[in-house]
Amino acid sequence: MESFAFSHQLLQFMVTGLTVGAIYAMVAIGFNIIYNVTEVLNLAQGEFVMLGGLVMVFIHVSLGLPLVIAFAATVLVVTVVGVLLDRLAIRPVRQPTVMALIIATVAASMIIKGGAMLIWGKNPYDLPAFSGREPIVVGGLVLQSQYLWVIGFLVIIAIALALFFNRTILGKAMRACADNGDAARLVGINVRQMVLLAFGVSAAIGAVAGITLTPIALMDYDRGAMLAIKGFAAAILGGLGSFPGAILGGVILGLIESFGAGFLMSGYKDAYALIVLLLVLFVRPSGILGSMAVARFKRF
Amino acid sequence: MKNLSGKKVAMVLLGGLLFLLLAFQPAVAEYKVGAIFSVTGPASFLGDPEKKTAEMVVAQVNAAGGIDGKQIKLIVYDDEGDATKANLFARRLVTQDRVLAVIGPSQSGLTLAIIPLFEQYKTPLISCAASHKIVTDEKTGKPYHWVFKTPQSDSMAVEAIFDQMQKMEITRIAIMSVTSGYGASGRDELLRIAPAYGIEIVADEKYDPRDTDMTAQLTKIRALAPQAIVNWSIGPTQVIVLRNWRELGMEKITFFQSHGFGSRQNIQLAAGAAEGVYCPLGAGNIAEVLPDDHPQKAVTMTYLKEYTAKFNEPVSAFGGYAWDAMHLVIDALRDVGGDKAKIRDHIENRKNFVGQQGVYNFSPEDHNGLTKEAFQMVVVKDGDWALVQ
Missing domain, CATH: 3.40.50.2300 (Response regulator)
Structure with missing residues (x-):
């Protein structure tokens, strides 16, 4: 076996870290959207990712619909689940304290997970890669084409959200709810509808993460919780509520895991990520980009 | 007085009922x-x-x-x-x-x-x-x-793998294991038994049962250029690690899976990446491919x-x-x-x-x-x- 240059190894760790980080970032963005509007941490966020993967498997592989249609249909289905989550678990809560709502999302995540287990069973499922499994080799660097899809979709989501929150009335209304719900209601914004919208958009982004992740890592009913934890850590690291922070946090987390596994002992890679998270919180309790002073730059 | 006699009647009735129940219970059939x-x-x-x-x-x-x-x-x-x-x-x-x-x-x-x-x-x-x-x-x-x-026992699977390595003249290996009871137990046995077979373990990598990518661990292993990799895990990770191995173009490093790989579904899920992978299996996993004179056929x-x-x-x-x-x-x-x-x-x-x-x-x-x-x-x-x- 020929030896590989150190720089190649470095690049390989970077690409892997970026890809995994992009998935974490998508979950973190989902957390932030709901958090901004409701101040609730939606702990069922990881289940959206899981559902995205499994629904896509059903529509694309089992029903055999073409990729693009299946993609759109999957996002739609998971969005409906997100909307239902709001209608059935969040809105009916009598005294909607933040804690009660968070617990409601925990319950919902268990129900979604259990439902997925009944529908799909406990086996993992595979999805064909969007553009074939043949890896792209650049020098000694090996790239799965699916890596590019994951990173690409993160970029698309970031741009779309930036436009949505800054250029559309709806997006601006959501920002208003995030800043001050009562004031938003006074100027005639339907806050309840904004909450509904937040859940829908979060679920849709989760679905995209699941659909793009499944060809790399397979998908089974039990995957959601772990992704939610990683995404949550990314959101905290970047600063809860901040979208650039979510992306930064996700990517940093992915890179730490990848470099930690590659250069240090791989058994402790989750610990490295958590140590960095703790250190950042010691220095900046609000996360990297989460300070009140930069609240103006909170959104894209 | 009336009360007492009522109690007596009840007791007698209850006793009778109990007797009937016992009498009608079938002998150990x-x-x-x-x-x-x-x-x-x-x-x-x-x-x-x-x-x-x-x-x-x-x-x-x-x-x-x-x-x-x-x-x-x-x-x-x-x-x-x-x-x-x-x-x-x-x-x-x-x-x-x-x-x-x-x-x-x-x-x-x-x-x-x-x-x-x-x-x-x-x-x-x-x-x-x-x-x-x-x-x-x-x-x-x-x-x-x-x-x-x-x-x-895991030690038997490890011995079966090391026997095969001796036949293939493999002496430098890397091991990968999942951080669960299954992976830890297999890893212990691999480390314990390797010296007896004269096998050197040049890398000892781990990953989490819910991990989505093992490219980093494999990239590290690739640079150390062992002759074979032994992977010890169950669940989706054992399929993902195979795909990563194939994508990184590491086919020259022979891949051994533990007996946890023994389901055809894993071969399907690996989407071609499992080709050429070795694994020790009990006869029950491979009934169809056993020769007719095999005692367990x-x-x-x-x-x-x-x-x-x-x-x-x-x-x-x-x-x-x-x-x-x-x-x-x-x-x-x-x-x-x-x-x-x-x-x-x-x-x-x-x-x-x-x-x-x-x-x-x-x-x-x-x-x-x-x-x-x-x-x-x-x-x-x-x-x-x-x-x-």
């Missing part, structure tokens, strides 16, 4: 056998086929007239992968249900938790979990008196046909563990009847018992009864298993 499996919960992939298999076997024996005219009554409890529940059910089985023997649990940790109970209540336990600790009392170095197990083919016809899903090694455990109990009941001590003695002295996972030769020193020959080395060829000659 059945053999009660207990089972504890992780039917639901995270280890359900073990317990589900085990429960189905045990129930199928009992139904078959009962349909054929039972044992000496007595039916077997199987009492199955689901421990949900929880040691506390396993303990509770074990206690219920031996004290209330008063079973003659218990098969299960599915997991090593749970089995270890209930062993003291079976030693105390003098009831045979035939575990479906793999750890060698189940059949080795660490204080005495000998097996527990009442406890047996059917799955092969007949039993494994029969089980395969019956199970797939009844449940419409592929057989697994786990169901095989339960098949072997259940049949060991039935075999003993047939020969010695419903006496717990005699059942135990019978199993301990049983030789040449042809099961799904091997040909068992039990002895007072060995309550597993298997050797590394219970594993066949298999290679993935054209998307299916092929025996390595």
